[in-house]
Amino acid sequence: MIELRGVRKSFGPNHVLQGVDLTVARGQSMVIIGGSGTGKSVLLKCVLGLVTPDAGQIRVDGQPATTKGAGREAFLDRFGMLFQGGALFDSLPVWQNVAFRLLRGQKKRPRDEARAIAIEKLRRVGLKEQVADLFPAELSGGMQKRVGLARAIAAEPEIIFFDEPTTGLDPIMAGVINDLIREIVTEIGATAMTITHDMTSVRAIADRVAMLHGGVIRWTGPIAEMDLTPDPYVDQFIHGRATGPIESVR
Structure with missing residues (x-):
C-alpha cells in the first residue's frame, strides 16, 4: 500500500x-x-x-x-490522522471536530448525517452521545485523544x-x-x-x-x-x- x-x-x-x-x-x-x-x-x-x-x-x-x-x-x-497533541479545534464542539472532513470538500455530507456519523464514531471509541456537544476544553486528555481517534476514522480511511x-x-x-x-x-x-x-x-x-x-x-x-x-x-x-x-x- x-x-x-x-x-x-x-x-x-x-x-x-x-x-x-x-x-x-x-x-x-x-x-x-x-x-x-x-x-x-x-x-x-x-x-x-x-x-x-x-x-x-x-x-x-x-x-x-x-x-x-x-x-x-x-x-x-x-488518509486519516491521529495527531500527537490531539489537534482539536477549540472553537468547535466535539461532534464537529469528529465530522470536520464530512462537513467539507467534495464528499460533503448533510449536517444531520454528519452528526449521526460523528456520534457513531464517538461510541466506537467509548464516548457517550452527551460528549458530542461539549467543547475540547471540557474534556480530559484521554477523552480528547479518543475524540481525535474518532475523527481519524470518521471518513472510513x-x-x-x-x-x-x-x-x-x-x-x-x-x-x-x-x-x-x-x-x-x-x-x-x-x-x-x-x-x-x-x-x-x-x-x-x-x-x-x-x-x-x-x-x-x-x-x-x-x-x-x-x-x-x-x-x-x-x-x-x-x-x-x-x-x-x-x-x-x-
Whole structure:
C-alpha cells in the first residue's frame, strides 16, 4: 500500500532522511521507532505531501503520491490522522471536530448525517452521545485523544497515521488507546503507520516494526523478531539502555 524508495530530505545542513526504503503492505500495522529528531514525523509528512522530498520515490497503492494538482483532495481522502497533541479545534464542539472532513470538500455530507456519523464514531471509541456537544476544553486528555481517534476514522480511511498516540496519557489510558487502535485498524482493514517512543504501544499495535536512525531504516521485521535481532541500535533503543551505539545528548 505504501512504498518509499531512496527518500531523502534535508533542511539546510541538517540531512534528516538519507535514503529511506520502506514497504508497508495493505492492511498491515507498521510502527516506526527511533529517537527524537531522527525524522519519523518528517517521513509521515513526506507521504502526505506536506513536505516535499529532495529525492526518491513514494508510491501509494502503486501510484505516485499526489502532492499537488487536481487529484490532491482525492489522495488525502484516503488518509486519516491521529495527531500527537490531539489537534482539536477549540472553537468547535466535539461532534464537529469528529465530522470536520464530512462537513467539507467534495464528499460533503448533510449536517444531520454528519452528526449521526460523528456520534457513531464517538461510541466506537467509548464516548457517550452527551460528549458530542461539549467543547475540547471540557474534556480530559484521554477523552480528547479518543475524540481525535474518532475523527481519524470518521471518513472510513484506507490508511491511518498515528503520531505518538499515547503521549501525555497515564499508563491505564495509554493501554485503552492502544487497544482501541488495534481493534479499529483490524476492524476496518486499514493500513496503519505509527510513530512512537512507547515500547508498550509498539508491542500492542505493531505487525511489523521499522527503526529509523541516521536517516535510514536500520532494521525492519515482524514484531515477534524485534527482541531477537542482533542489531545493536535496535537492542539499545527497545531496552532503553544509556550505553550503546546511539549517543545520548547531555
